[in-house]
Amino acid sequence: MRTEELINALVTDEPSTRKRFDFIMAFAVALGALVAGSLFFVAIGFRPDIDQAVRSVPFLFKFVVTLSLATAAIGLCSRLARPGVPVKEWSYALAIPVILLALAVLAELMLTPPSTWAPSLIGSNSRFCLTLIPLLAIGPLACLLLALRQGAPTRPGLSGAVAGLAASGIAATFYAANCTDDAPLFVATWYPLAVAMVVAVGYAMGSLSLRW
Amino acid sequence: MLRGAIAGDAAAYHRFLGAVTPYLRATARRQFARMPGTGGDPEDIVQEVLLAIHLKRHTWDQARAIGPWIAAITRNKAIDMLRRRGRQAEIPIEDVIEQLPAEPVSAGEEARDVDRMLAMLNPRQRDIIRSVSVNGYSIREVADRLEMTEGAVRVALHRALKALAARYRSDAK
Numbered sequence: 429m430r431t432e433e434l435i436n437a438l439v440t441d442e443p444s445t446r447k448r449f450d451f452i453m454a455f456a457v458a459l460g461a462l463v464a465g466s467l468f469f470v471a472i473g474f475r476p477d478i479d480q481a482v483r484s485v486p487f488l489f490k491f492v493v494t495l496s497l498a499t500a501a502i503g504l505c506s507r508l509a510r511p512g513v514p515v516k517e518w519s520y521a522l523a524i525p526v527i528l529l530a531l532a533v534l535a536e537l538m539l540t541p542p543s544t545w546a547p548s549l550i551g552s553n554s555r556f557c558l559t560l561i562p563l564l565a566i567g568p569l570a571c572l573l574l575a576l577r578q579g580a581p582t583r584p585g586l587s588g589a590v591a592g593l594a595a596s597g598i599a600a601t602f603y604a605a606n607c608t609d610d611a612p613l614f615v616a617t618w619y620p621l622a623v624a625m626v627v628a629v630g631y632a633m634g635s636l637s638l639r640w
Numbered sequence: 641m642l643r644g645a646i647a648g649d650a651a652a653y654h655r656f657l658g659a660v661t662p663y664l665r666a667t668a669r670r671q672f673a674r675m676p677g678t679g680g681d682p683e684d685i686v687q688e689v690l691l692a693i694h695l696k697r698h699t700w701d702q703a704r705a706i707g708p709w710i711a712a713i714t715r716n717k718a719i720d721m722l723r724r725r726g727r728q729a730e731i732p733i734e735d736v737i738e739q740l741p742a743e744p745v746s747a748g749e750e751a752r753d754v755d756r757m758l759a760m761l762n763p764r765q766r767d768i769i770r771s772v773s774v775n776g777y778s779i780r781e782v783a784d785r786l787e788m789t790e791g792a793v794r795v796a797l798h799r800a801l802k803a804l805a806a807r808y809r810s811d812a813k
Contacts, residue, residue: 429687429750429751429754429755429758429773429774430749430750430751430774431661431683431686431687431690431749431750431751432749433773433774433776434687434690434691434754434773435654435657435658435661435690436772436773436776437769437772437773437797437801438653438657438690438691438694438801439650439653439654439657440650440772440778440779440797441694441794441797441798441801442794442797442798446698447698448698448701448702449698449699449701450701509699510699510700510701510709511696511699511708511709511712511713511716512704512707512708512709512710512711512712512713513701513704513708513709578698579696579699580692580696580699580713582712582713582715582716639809640692640695640696640805640809
């Protein structure tokens with residue numbers, strides 16, 4: 429077939445009725461958060477002492493970390509799905525939650541006696557952390573991967589992994605409202621482990637399903 | 641031009657694709673010159689990229705320059721193509737010899753990959769794509785000939801083009 433003939437076929441095809449990709453992405457994030465939120469409020473719920481917790485700095489700080497992770501990863505994800513859009517600044521933005529958490533751990537190590545370090549790191553909810561974050565991330569991850577399929581990610585595995593990061597950011601934001609362990613040492617140990625599981629799933633699913 | 645095309649101006653879209661093609665052809669020829677002995681025709685890349693541009697045109701952010709978007713798609717498809725060629729290099733020599741006589745035909749602006757992909761579609765999809773491309777029929781003419789409604793032909797054509805892109809994709813795995 430000659431190229432001019434192929435162009436005939438493309439031009440005859442109906443005009444694109446697709447929404448711009450930003451809308452698709454925003455819709456996916458909203459829907460994913462809705463799914464994770466419903467699961468959270470129906471099956472998990474706030475921690476019992478939520479009234480006092482909202483006045484505690486370490487508790488609120490968890491949300492600063494998880495929300496900055498979600499924001500940076502969602503931004504990077506939507507850029508990876510559009511060919512030719514620079515991603516450098518947004519990949520640096522992913523360092524923000526890491527740096528914030530590292531500083532918090534440093535502060536904890538300086539402000540508390542060494543004898544409390546081990547209990548604070550082990551906490552009492554590590555098993556919940558490792559199961560509930562991935563569980564809550566399933567909905568957002570599915571929504572984000574479906575959105576990425578509408579896009580054109582030139583690096584399928586990486587895009588899937590970043591979608592996993594974004595989904596964990598959303599999931600961890602909800603989970604943090606249930607978890608009674610607020611110590612930065614705990615957060616810096618168990619949350620990343622849970623996130624890593626979701627990222628690995630995102631990478632695998634991205635490599636398999638995001639080629640176009 | 642693509643802005644107008646996305647808004648539904650078919651003539652603008654035709655001009656846009658026509659204007660992009662020489663650039664794609666030059667890029668594809670450079671890619672091939674850098675990888676001697678890969679076989680195939682640069683026009684195969686040109687056609688695959690045109691199809692990708694068509695199906696992914698909503699991912700272009702209209703506030704940005706179009707150049708990098710087209711370049712990234714072209715690069716991505718060229719890599720797929722070389723991967724495909726790399727794997728084909730391992731197929732038995734008999735198959736290659738069988739394909740050889742057809743080689744000189746694919747001169748100039750004609751490509752053979754697309755015909756190979758078309759051959760894998762179901763007959764109706766192949767028929768619809770051939771009707772609007774090679775024969776240059778309009779949606780209405782195809783609808784009359786196949787006794788379908790125009791809407792059904794539009795849907796079928798769009799699905800057929802997506803199926804065609806999926807063929808390229810599974811071939812590159």
